[in-house]
Amino acid sequence: MKPTVLAFFDKATNTISYLVSDPAAGVAVVIDPVLDYDAAAVRTSTGSADAILAAATEQGWRIERVLETHAHADHLSAAHYIRERTGARIGVGRRITEVQKTFADLFETDDLTPDGAVFDDLFDDGDRFAVAGLEVEVIHTPGHTPACVSYRIGDAVFVGDTLFMPDYGTARTDFPGGDAATLYRSIQRLLALPAETRMFVGHDYLPETGRKDFAWETTVGEERRANIHIGGGVSEADFVARRTARDASLDVPRLILPSLQVNIRAGDLPPPEPSGKRFLKFPVNAL
Secondary structure (H helix, E strand, C coil), X not given: CCCEEEEEEECCCCEEEEEXXXXXXXXXXXXXXXXXXXXXXXXXXXXXXXXXXXXXXXXXCEEEEXXXXXXXXXXXXXXXXXXXXXXXXXXXXXXXXXXXXXXHHHHCCCCCCCCCCCCCEEECCCCEEEECCEEXXXXXXXXXXXXXXEXXXXXXXXXXXXXXXXXXCECCCCCCCCCHHHHHHXXXXXXXXXXXXXXXXXXXXXXXXXXXXXXCEEEHHHHHHHCCCCCCCCXXXXXXXXXXXXXXXXXXXXXXXXXXXXXXXXXXXXXXXXXXXXXXXXXXXXC
């Protein structure tokens, strides 16, 4: 089937969230929703998530699932907020437990058991589930993080950070549990899908030269042909060398510390202190 896909671009974090629906059944899933965060004021807001909820209401769609492609390091997730508003189940790749363990240790949390229990569903490679007329297939695509998954829904696949638009390339692999060779093999799985498969990416950043407008939809065939890091049959060894060199030049994501504290909790903030205030931790010189 060909699901209806509405995209929501968050310019502050270059993130694209998706509302994916079977209109005939009136149900939808949300993929990678953003919780707005003002770093200077240390304040969250829900404008981006509310736009998704409003669109679903306008279309007459009931949101049944929130699907996370991974624990994002560049934006806070609104999964918990959407679950509170709609009752939707939150799902993520089962290896989120490894990411939880790494960052629970970094932040010295005492409220979080790294067993994935704050999520409703932990997905394994090859899992399939239905949301009314939508059949969702889970494809484990590690490399950026160990927990990364892509979601194939009808003629579309949602790849998170694994691949970007052809003129921007592929995910970084220098986060804990990341690995360039593993990413290469994950990408090969995606590129083995039918060429006409619509591919929706999790971020877009404008290349230094070329197009002037943000984009987020491409095809498997176009990625095979033209992706600047992987297209045209690049070997694993060449990809690993290029990816590793590029990763060494990248800055740490601006919102990595607040993002991961929230995202390993399925989009919830750390629990309140006795005063009722909630605190984010910023370990100094720890990254």
